[in-house]
Amino acid sequence: MNWLMNTRLFTETLSKAALTRRGLLRSAAAIGATLVFGKVARSEPEDLIADQPPPEYTLEERLQPILAGREPREDRVTLEMPAYAEDGAVVPLRIKVDDPFLGSGYVKSLYLFVDNNPDPLIFTSKLAPDLGSVDWKLKIRMRESSMVRAIAEMDNGDLFMDTTEVEVSISGCG
């Protein structure tokens, strides 16, 4: 808004006051105001402010729909993470599944949970049958030290899981 008004002021000033000294000063002031306020106005993300943070979920709420009564076996999936993560905003991890595409079975879905995060479910995913291998790397946010669990679901419904404990120094949740 400021920017628009100042631009109008500027053009009006130029056309009316032409090249008098006062006219020039006024146009200079208008340009200055445009630069200053225009910039401030653009960097205020007013439409991106929320009154409340998003809702929190418990691990049970997120885990139960995926397990659906099944018990995951601690086998075949490998979750690699640092034991100590300095910055919770960027915690690297690697998920591998042994021989996922050998024989008749393949990995249908991969899930990742961080027990103590506000929303423990980090991602769900779907995989095609013929990828050759599952070895994913990505980075996540962690609020605090927590158990992390990676769960792989095979096409026949078998679940495999690996868990690891990560200690976080600085929270990734602001």
Place this chain on the structure above:
Amino acid sequence: MASRRKTAIRLPRKYAKDEVIEVKTRIIHPNHNGRMAYKDQGYIAEYYVWKIEIFYGDESIITVSASAALSQNPYFTFMLRATHSAPLRVVWVDTQGDQYTESVDVVV
């Protein structure tokens, strides 16, 4: 920043037909999780990449549906068997409905 590309996909330099290759993808995105306080006014609203979908040719091979807990500038690395020559396309969708697409050709 302006000159930096927002999205990228990287394949290995050399690979043979049917080899399982590592594909690296990333997008430049603030990925706000909605929990950061903004001065005294409340919180920076949620604004994150909630879906990463990977297409090999016309087939969707991987879909990741994420919560707000991916890091800023999320990267994602996965394995793929290079069975045929086809474009590999990655589509990122964020919570404001913006879509970002990047594509490279797999040539075997």
